[in-house]
Amino acid sequence: MKIIQASHLVKSFGAGDEKRNVLDDVSVEINKGEFVTVMGPSGSGKSTLLFVLSGMDGADSGKVSFDGKDLSSLKDNELADLRRTEMGFVFQKAALLSNLNILDNIILPSVRGNAKHTAKLTERAKGLMKKAGIEGLEERDLTQVSGGQLQRAGICRALMGNPNIIFGDEPTGALNSKTAAEIMDILAEINEDGTAILLVTHDAIVAAKSERILFMLDGKIASEMALPKFKGERLDERVEAVAAKMREIGI
Numbered sequence: 001m002k003i004i005q006a007s008h009l010v011k012s013f014g015a016g017d018e019k020r021n022v023l024d025d026v027s028v029e030i031n032k033g034e035f036v037t038v039m040g041p042s043g044s045g046k047s048t049l050l051f052v053l054s055g056m057d058g059a060d061s062g063k064v065s066f067d068g069k070d071l072s073s074l075k076d077n078e079l080a081d082l083r084r085t086e087m088g089f090v091f092q093k094a095a096l097l098s099n100l101n102i103l104d105n106i107i108l109p110s111v112r113g114n115a116k117h118t119a120k121l122t123e124r125a126k127g128l129m130k131k132a133g134i135e136g137l138e139e140r141d142l143t144q145v146s147g148g149q150l151q152r153a154g155i156c157r158a159l160m161g162n163p164n165i166i167f168g169d170e171p172t173g174a175l176n177s178k179t180a181a182e183i184m185d186i187l188a189e190i191n192e193d194g195t196a197i198l199l200v201t202h203d204a205i206v207a208a209k210s211e212r213i214l215f216m217l218d219g220k221i222a223s224e225m226a227l228p229k230f231k232g233e234r235l236d237e238r239v240e241a242v243a244a245k246m247r248e249i250g251i
Ligand SMILES: Nc1ncnc2c1ncn2[C@@H]1O[C@H](COP(=O)(O)OP(=O)(O)OP(=O)(O)O)[C@@H](O)[C@H]1O
Pocket: 013, 014, 022, 040, 041, 042, 043, 044, 045, 046, 047, 048, 049
């Protein structure tokens, strides 16, 4: 069962001599509940792929099906609904609003058009905060919490709609290694509960915790690597295997 089926995606930026394909005939499938990471050098098209697969940006050609729905056939409001109800997004910086406290930041995207359910949403947000290890920080301003706590809040916000997939662009990129590992543990738990995860990362340790790594080079998926589901053991060996693969393909 696939959550994403994308075929022959092409996307270019620039014009004339400057024009280049940032996605150059990329086809990729993500299974329901799968944990996939995307690696590759800076500028190889990783973020662009994430944006196109999540419908945040369109491709010049090619097709993306999300749970069987062709994204290009959806109207803007249908696409927005799909993103709100089926997808969660986590970025390097949590991009929370500085004039709201942590709790309000988490529930805000869900409250829109749904104001009469605020009490229920607050309850859900508090449950997620507990799971993410930030209970008690509801009333704090953004300046009163750490970077790791902000990222946990960002994950809670992404989970509010109970998505079937989480897209992450370097969600641990701005964190120290201990906090990054804690955030990865939370994402692994979410994945255990059946949510697919697609993460862009430069970090071999992050990639080593996934089930499949897509290596991008110059707008193409140059190689893939499958790994057994990570159960918390042999991480060093997995990281070394990822590093060896990266050396082999010249990343
Ligand atoms: N909106 C845009 N307009 C013009 N060029 C763009 C745009 N977005 C991305 N690009 C270019 O497309 C290429 C791929 O960008 P992308 O962000 O997908 O790469 P990436 O692999 O995620 O890189 P990084 O690891 O540095 O984040 C880059 O050369 C970038 O400059």
